[in-house]
Amino acid sequence: MTNSKRGRAAILGAALAVSVGVAAGVAFAADSITFVAWGGTTQERQLAVWGESFTEQTGVTVVGDGPTDYGKFKAMVESGNVVWDVVDVEADFAYRAAAEGLLEPIDFDVVDRTNLDPRYTFEYGTGSFYYAFVLAYNADALGGNIPQTWADFFDIEKFPGKRSVIGWPSTGIVEMALLADGVAPEDLYPLDIDRAFAKLATISDHIVFWNSGAESQQLLASGEAPICFCWDTRVSVIMREEGSPSVGMSWNQNIATADMLVIPKGSPNKDLAMQFIANATTPENQAEFAKAALLSPINTAAVDLIDAETMDAIAFGHADTQIEIDLNYWVDNAEAVTEAWNKWKLQ
Numbered sequence: 001m002t003n004s005k006r007g008r009a010a011i012l013g014a015a016l017a018v019s020v021g022v023a024a025g026v027a028f029a030a031d032s033i034t035f036v037a038w039g040g041t042t043q044e045r046q047l048a049v050w051g052e053s054f055t056e057q058t059g060v061t062v063v064g065d066g067p068t069d070y071g072k073f074k075a076m077v078e079s080g081n082v083v084w085d086v087v088d089v090e091a092d093f094a095y096r097a098a099a100e101g102l103l104e105p106i107d108f109d110v111v112d113r114t115n116l117d118p119r120y121t122f123e124y125g126t127g128s129f130y131y132a133f134v135l136a137y138n139a140d141a142l143g144g145n146i147p148q149t150w151a152d153f154f155d156i157e158k159f160p161g162k163r164s165v166i167g168w169p170s171t172g173i174v175e176m177a178l179l180a181d182g183v184a185p186e187d188l189y190p191l192d193i194d195r196a197f198a199k200l201a202t203i204s205d206h207i208v209f210w211n212s213g214a215e216s217q218q219l220l221a222s223g224e225a226p227i228c229f230c231w232d233t234r235v236s237v238i239m240r241e242e243g244s245p246s247v248g249m250s251w252n253q254n255i256a257t258a259d260m261l262v263i264p265k266g267s268p269n270k271d272l273a274m275q276f277i278a279n280a281t282t283p284e285n286q287a288e289f290a291k292a293a294l295l296s297p298i299n300t301a302a303v304d305l306i307d308a309e310t311m312d313a314i315a316f317g318h319a320d321t322q323i324e325i326d327l328n329y330w331v332d333n334a335e336a337v338t339e340a341w342n343k344w345k346l347q
Contacts, residue, residue, distance in 0.1 A: 022071035026230040033273060034062075035064050035065070036066050036088065036096045037087070037128075040213060041080040041293070043064060050276070050280040073087060084264050084267065086261055087263075088128045088260070091259065097124075098125070099198050104108040109241065112282075113135070117258075121298075126261050127259070131259075133231065133232070133255040133290065135249060136234075136250075137226060137227050138227075142227070145159060149180075149252055153176070162206055162226070164208045164209070169342075175325065177196040178192060180197060181199045190333075193336060216230050221238055232251075235248070239313070249322050253321060254315060256323065261281075290310060290314060290316075292315050294314055297316065
């Protein structure tokens with residue numbers, strides 16, 4: 001987008017046109033479906049690109065709800081009172097939910113999986129987008145001294161100041177700490193949880209937690225926490241749309257994972273939900289969303305439709321320095337990581 005303000009206004013306007021209301025515990029008729037995601041500008045753009053296209057294709061309105069809530073998701077399915085149709089979830093949750101019988105299987109006669117990234121496509125879900133955790137920095141707040149590696153993230157003497165990290169035990173945080181402690185990428189798994197949290201404890205007095213993408217952006221842009229363990233898209237948005245020359249990121253050892261689109265078991269509009277996912281994952285819609293939201297496409301055929309400037313701003317364009325999260329490990333070990341996380345936060 002050459003005019004960021006105009007582009008943002010167009011996207012928001014389209015999102016509002018598609019999302020005519022917020023689902024508040026009420027099942028909608030077959031002339032509408034409910035799409036649930038994490039809110040903010042990312043969901044606005046999902047609604048604008050995918051929702052508007054789906055409505056044009058089917059005449060069915062896409063209604064936004066959120067944010068995604070795993071407890072609510074599970075309670076809906078177990079009670080048989082499902083009012084959500086398509087939900088954007090973290091990839092590791094998708095696999096856990098499938099194992100617990102909470103998801104409808106994807107009909108790949110409807111959803112064309114030919115070019116869908118096999119890392120993020122399975123019987124019960126398809127990728128929504130993929131992204132990476134990166135080391136982001138505010139150069140002005142650091143006096144022009146720019147960190148480049150995860151080891152730099154922990155170097156308080158060379159790079160004084162606060163560090164902001166995700167506020168919950170997401171995939172990526174343990175990997176980051178181990179890489180900073182000298183573990184080679186090929187030796188990451190199985191993760192040495194004790195070693196990782198011992199490493200994090202060395203800078204616990206300098207940690208500020210962020211609990212939303214918007215909060216991570218604010219901490220970084222203001223200089224309150226000039227070094228951040230951030231989602232790449234949040235940094236790219238600051239750089240592109242807010243024009244902040246002091247904010248940047250290092251793609252060195254960027255840690256990649258994905259969100260996935262799933263259908264809760266018992267969705268009142270399962271067939272329409274399946275068509276929504278099919279439409280959202282076409283090369284054209286994946287490319288348009290990548291350009292609008294600066295998030296990497298799941299459909300690999302979308303790459304040919306994305307300009308070089310956008311490609312440089314997303315994780316897809318930095319695969320040569322990328323580390324892929326082992327989702328199978330996280331499915332089996334999320335409980336142990338959460339326990340270690342809670343213990344560390346209490347120190």
